[in-house]
Amino acid sequence: MNRRSFARRAAFAAIAFPMVSRLRVLGANGRLNLAGIGVGGKGWTDITMVDGENVVGLCDVDSGRLAKAGERFPSARRFADWREMLDTMGNGIDGVTVSTPDHSHFPPAITAVKLGKHVYCQKPLTHTVAEARALTLAARKAKVATQMGNQGMAHPALRREAELVRGGAVGTVREVHLWTDRPGKWWPQGMKRPEAGAPVPKELSYDLWLGVAPRRPYNPAWGHFVWRGWWDFGTGALGDMGCHLMNLLALAFEIRDPVSVEAASEGLTADAGPLWSRVTWEFASGKKHGPMKVVWHDGGKRPDPALWNGKLDASNGVLVIGSRDTLLTSYEGVGQFKGGAKKEDFKSIPETFPKHAEWERSHYDEWIAAAKGGPKAASNFEISGPVTEAVLLGNVAVRSGKKFRWNAKVGKTNDAGANALLSKSYTPGFRV
Numbered sequence: 001m002n003r004r005s006f007a008r009r010a011a012f013a014a015i016a017f018p019m020v021s022r023l024r025v026l027g028a029n030g031r032l033n034l035a036g037i038g039v040g041g042k043g044w045t046d047i048t049m050v051d052g053e054n055v056v057g058l059c060d061v062d063s064g065r066l067a068k069a070g071e072r073f074p075s076a077r078r079f080a081d082w083r084e085m086l087d088t089m090g091n092g093i094d095g096v097t098v099s100t101p102d103h104s105h106f107p108p109a110i111t112a113v114k115l116g117k118h119v120y121c122q123k124p125l126t127h128t129v130a131e132a133r134a135l136t137l138a139a140r141k142a143k144v145a146t147q148m149g150n151q152g153m154a155h156p157a158l159r160r161e162a163e164l165v166r167g168g169a170v171g172t173v174r175e176v177h178l179w180t181d182r183p184g185k186w187w188p189q190g191m192k193r194p195e196a197g198a199p200v201p202k203e204l205s206y207d208l209w210l211g212v213a214p215r216r217p218y219n220p221a222w223g224h225f226v227w228r229g230w231w232d233f234g235t236g237a238l239g240d241m242g243c244h245l246m247n248l249l250a251l252a253f254e255i256r257d258p259v260s261v262e263a264a265s266e267g268l269t270a271d272a273g274p275l276w277s278r279v280t281w282e283f284a285s286g287k288k289h290g291p292m293k294v295v296w297h298d299g300g301k302r303p304d305p306a307l308w309n310g311k312l313d314a315s316n317g318v319l320v321i322g323s324r325d326t327l328l329t330s331y332e333g334v335g336q337f338k339g340g341a342k343k344e345d346f347k348s349i350p351e352t353f354p355k356h357a358e359w360e361r362s363h364y365d366e367w368i369a370a371a372k373g374g375p376k377a378a379s380n381f382e383i384s385g386p387v388t389e390a391v392l393l394g395n396v397a398v399r400s401g402k403k404f405r406w407n408a409k410v411g412k413t414n415d416a417g418a419n420a421l422l423s424k425s426y427t428p429g430f431r432v
Contacts, residue, residue: 032094032118032371037082037108040065041224042122043099046149048072049364050097050120057093059085061205080205082108086115093117095145095371103233104211106131107432113138113146118371120364122149123243124235125381125388130423132392133411136385145370147363147377148384150331153247154363156355158333160343162251167349169341170322172290173253177307177319178245179297182237183273189229189236189299190267190275194219212426229272235395236273237298242391243384244331245318246294251353251378253289256386258282261393262403266299276301279394296394309338353378396421 035057036047047055047069055073059082060066070078079085086093086108095118098109106126112119113135125148126132139146152158165173183189197217200206206218213232221230228234249255258281267275276299283292297303302312303319308328312319318335320327329335335343356362366377376382393406396418404413413419426432 038099039069046097118145132388146381147367151363152331159353166252171324177303257408263397
């Protein structure tokens with residue numbers, strides 16, 4: 001495909017047909033025409049969770065995974081290059097799921113948004129802070145339905161906890177701790193890039209897999225899933241789990257725009273994330289909360305047990321410390337109060353979020369409903385974009401080694417080294 005031609009056509013389509021997908025959903029059968037960009041691993045979950053709609057396109061750089069998805073959706077057209085799919089199928093697509101490695105989220109997501117397509121994109125929404133800001137603004141302008149893939153946002157137990165926290169069940173929240181056991185057994189970190197290459201698997205279109213990333217010989221060290229620990233492809237433990245573990249704060253407070261960020265870590269390299277890190281964000285008062293400190297712990301690190309009733313041994317946890325009580329929970333809402341209160345003790349705090357029995361599928365259903373003119377999905381980009389910014393600012397603090405102040409209005413810090421990490425260069429031919 002001629003990439004320059006694709007860019008011209010995409011730009012024209014964004015100008016000439018900004019509402020094409022909104023018009024299509026009024027068709028006779030009321031179903032959306034959807035395409036999956038990345039259909040293996042989590043992408044398999046994402047595309048099969050929307051199988052009640054018309055799945056018309058499948059894209060994956062791994063021919064084996066593409067073939068498997070094709071067996072599930074035999075009438076869908078198959079592509080290795082998402083640019084070719086959008087260029088070829090054009091107005092026949094109403095929305096896309098984006099389920100690629102972190103470094104490849106932004107290019108197809110923002111292209112689809114600017115073409116007027118609805119977008120479901122896996123977490124973290126983007127690879128860099130600048131991309132998160134750009135994608136949020138583009139989706140706002142295009143008025144398309146969006147959702148980030150942090151499905152715990154739809155769990156009824158977590159939604160109730162968010163209502164309780166916002167309603168004052170723990171008092172004024174001034175400190176929150178988040179933790180995960182990742183990377184640990186999940187994938188390696190603290191590595192230096194291997195110099196030697198290896199044969200490219202026959203089923204992999206490696207150049208397309210690299211996409212915007214710098215070129216280098218193939219190595220299985222950054223193959224399926226283990227790419228998460230490499231800065232050129234992933235966002236480490238914080239990028240993987242931060243958008244999940246901040247979901248209670250997103251629901252309760254629509255948290256956004258920290259005023260300062262600092263980090264400590266061990267084992268950091270130029271190529272890969274650290275063995276462990278601790279990140280501290282300071283948030284000023286927002287529309288729904290007062291001043292708040294949020295602390296992240298990964299690599300098996302935990303908050304001080306004195307903040308709870310003893311050992312904190314959950315693999316993923318959230319500790320919300322208020323002026324009256326403390327809530328221990330996780331990203332699916334399995335919480336308990338330090339003072340012994342029960343959730344049913346707070347009947348005076350109203351239920352404001354929709355509750356779903358089949359909560360994981362409902363995370364997708366909310367996006368579909370929004371694309372058909374319903375309410376915005378809970379993790380739409382207006383909510384998840386700023387959360388992604390905050391998460392990725394944590395990685396900027398880890399990599400820069402500096403405490404910095406964040407000016408959200410202009411999208412810059414007060415540190416030149418940190419500012420250099422807010423964005424990245426794209427490989428020529430794959431620029432967005």
